[in-house]
Amino acid sequence: MIVQKSFTLAHFDSMPANLLEEMLLLIKTNIPNGEGTRELLFKSKFILTELLTNAIKHANTHEVKLNIEIKDGMVKFEKKDHGNPLILPEVKNDQFENAIIVTADVMHTLYAVEKDGVAYFYCHENTVPFIDTENDFPEHFGLLIITKATDEFSYHYDSETNLNTFTATVSI
Amino acid sequence: MIDIIKNQDDYLLVDVKIQEAxxxxxxxxxxxxxxxxxxxHKKIVLTLxxxxxxxxxxxxxxxxxxxxAISLKLDIALVGLNKDIRDLLILIRLDKVFKIYDSFSDATKEN
Incomplete structure (x- = not known):
């Protein structure tokens, strides 16, 4: 069985609670109820919200299409908007060969690997962090949350149509 | 948005009064x-x-x-987190930097 539903959001300043509940209910009613259900819903909740937050904060757009698809033991979240493209920094690191370092701090190294025009995000946990006012402790967690909550998270920018597409998948 | 519900010598108990943060x-x-x-200039125990x-x-x-808070040699501890919020903090390892307690009495035990 394939379940697919699109949601178009416009003129919002955060994820509307009732819409988030509707999205989570769609997922809950279309996955087998088991031990992993709570964790899947927990991840879905934060993936959906952070995809939307990303559009407002970074793409600077308030019009977004969110698509949820459930099939083949996976939940796929796709966010499309025509806001500002995500500019990945040109930072490399010998530890992560062929990867672009997106952010690096005492907690995590978030990096991306590009393949066929699509950037795939990955995360490496650094040694146990110690926070002080001298270090570069992060205050931005959106991409990190999605990367750590998903089995695969990617970004594609179509320059001809100015379309940003973020795709996040979680196994059921 | 936040209210002091207890002002002790060495800490403030502060309530976050919103549902959607x-x-x-x-x-x-x-x-x-x-x-x-x-x-x-006191440690804050923040209830969520x-x-x-x-x-x-x-x-x-x-x-x-x-x-x-750390720059002032103070601290912020968290209590009253629901399971999703606690799991989110664990997911991105913020449980390593915030002291998280199950109850207000646990949070203030060492004071």
């Missing part, structure tokens, strides 16, 4: 809690019993407040 109210929260740290949901922007504000 998100980008719409993160800046206000950050300003209020930093002002509170500057004014009282009312908060159903938290997003990355609000987490950023919490971390900024913690950094400010």
């Amino acid at each position: 998100n980008m719409a109210n993160a800046d206000t929260f950050k300003s209020e809690i930093i002002a509170m740290l500057d004014l009282y 019993h009312h908060v159903n949901y938290i997003d990355s922007t609000f987490l950023g504000a919490l971390v900024a407040a913690l950094k400010h």
